Amino acid sequence: MTPTCFHCGEPVPSDCTLTVHTNGVDAPVCCRGCEAAATWIQGLGLSDYYRLRSEPAERAETLADFGAWDRPAMARLHVRMHAADRAEVVVLVDGMRCAACGWLIERALGAEPGVREVGVNAPARRVRLVFDPRDTPLSHLLTALARLGYDPHPLDLAALDALRQRESRDALKRLVVAGLGTMQAMMYAVALYAGQFDGMDVATRDFFRWLGFLVTTPVVLYAARPFFAGALRELRARHLSMDTPVALAIALIYLASLIATLGRSGEIYFDSVSMFVLFLLGARYVEMRARHRAGDLVDALARLQPATAERVADGGGSETVGVHELQAGDRVRVAAGAGVPADGVLLDSACHVDESLLTGESTPRRRLCGDTLMAGTLLQDGPVELRVTQVGADTVLAGIVRMITRAASDKPALARVADEHARRFVLRTLALTALTAAAWSVFDPARAFDAAIAVLVISCPCAFALAVPAALTRAVAVLARRGVLVVDGDALERLAQVDTVVFDKTGTLTVPALDRARSEARRGDLDAALRIAAALEQASTHPLARALRAAAGDATLPTVRERHENAGAGVEGVIDGMRYRLGRADWNGETDDERLVLCDQHGTLARFAMHERPRVEAAATVAALHDADLHVVLLSGDRRERVARIAEALDIDDWQAEATPADKLAGLHRLRQEGGVVAMVGDGINDAPVLAGADVAVALGSGAALAQASSGLLLAGDRLDRLLQARTVAREMLAATRRNLRWAIGYNLAAVPLAALGLVPPWLAAIGMSASSLLVLLQSLRIGRRSTQPASTGKTTVAAVSREALA
């Protein structure tokens, strides 16, 4: 068994001897980044973090340079100055996994000189810092966050989450008002029921009815306002969905009870209507929390649009500036895999950009000199230069974001279908209510109103309205706790139906590491060649690039100019006036094996052999997938022998080697045409179009940002075994949804006719309504109970157990 890293829980490479001293023993760590993070945390006396956390940390990467954040022009946009010695900044922090992360950040940053206040909001992944800019520059604090292994993105002050904060606070207030109102209304209702059996004089009864009215009024007028507002909006748009019948039912029941109170006759339903509002608000609150947790638009923008850009001066040099400093007419250089900072015209001859986030077009588009590149699109190969035409709020991206913000309530297909069902059901109920009232007014007008209200109450759409969102939000929440982020709600539904899992080998099932024994230098020494190779791959997030950088260690890397990446072949660039190429052997004119070849103008300089270690959990995951009767396919762009070896080691029968992205896409189409529902697991830079071609795209959390952009599910921390858990939970969710809907239909079919015949007393109608909603919620809460707990390292299990014991 390979030892796992003390800090991030990833397997430690066999050639790595780094350790940290903790609790009297030397614990192994997997890389310099994790070593630095763990040592620093120990040095601050914060080793409690390892005891408190419930998830392993994000692998600490090599440090980026945050110097650009100190530029006054950047500071103006991101830092709010309260006084000369008091500045405030809000940072979106990636890699926050559990509450212990918030604790760690609070303590570690609090120990920095000049820091006045640290406020961590773990669910929203926000850190609010108040600091003295004369003591501590912002870049220093950002570097401190990065040293802990978290990736900081300072947020634009203008978008300081005011909207989201208000939404969450309002929802909480409404929920509590509805809860307290319901409790009071129920208390008075119990007194009234008791009075009905034991006798109660009319004055006391009316007194309790008025009390019920008093506590229900804020529930209906304040807590239930979102439903009325929604219904009004739908009415204006000449469109019907859930809010209309819900608002109608609330208003009707409330008004009927008020009339009964005023008229001193009939039945009141103040407790039922408050409970109805409470349950609906409760479901919405859970849904909202899950949505906020899964990340929202502000976060997406902070990640999508780069905060800095490389501006090229007329003289030829370049400087890093804030995106908002750019002006139309500036020349900007963009690296491969990076986002385009502003709309602009391409100055180089050609490049490929992935515009899937803006246009939904999944294949990368080829752009020629003079074409427009849009801000927020991802450059596939490069670097290229462009001349800025539009900045800030004028960009296409900003326009799209404004559009999305307006249509913020984007629902997954499953929820839309359930909504449609519920809407039709409620319309029928309303028709049935009218029919009941009409029929009774012919036979016995005195009972018409009571019977109609009983139908309306007992058939309340609650169970229908809750069936899908309750199951969906529960599943998303369960998965989020286990390190699976659901980016796209539809992905979960499709994951439950998946019968074929396609892996992209490099970096998905294996981790590459430099094989020093088989690497050789033709000229010069290996370490010098390694430094050149690492410098060429410096900007790349490809796993091979990472392995090369790791092998080069801490050495200072030379500067590369005119770096150019050729997808699927390699990378070239100029160092000290010499042009180097690093990539596949055949691209560099060698007919050798799978070794990476580095050459300059005079020929081959060195050859680097990589060996592929299957990930620790890969074999177990593949075996479990086989056990679950899933078809496992390996589509790889690598050499035949290598793919064959890995496929054999992992017991995969169906594999294809030397596949180009186009081949992979064709393979996916073939599988889907044969009737399979295909999940594609990938992480490489070449995967983005392929991932988009699958039914469900799954990206590994530490993979290239490009792949994450087009994925439906994100497995945090590179843990493949989480795919199985996600599938189990998705299947449970689908089963729970079906059970919920069946139950809601069955209940209504049984109860509504009885109510229409006037056989159901009002208290039974109220109990029936609450019980049906409660059952739906309980069904949904069972999701994730039976499925296997995450297979974790010893440490995290201990942490989880101690958390449970304390809970």
Place this chain on the structure above:
Amino acid sequence: MNVILLLIPLSMVLLGAGVWAFFWAVNHAQFDDLDTPALMPLADDAQEPEEPAP
């Protein structure tokens, strides 16, 4: 039974006070993060670096 004429209005006043206090707390960021504070009591206050075990 006349005592309810006193107690129920009193409960209403208390309810109103409770709702007001809750709104105040929400508006003063007391409910923005419901996860991290749960861990605070578990953490040691020790500021000095960890001592090696004997």
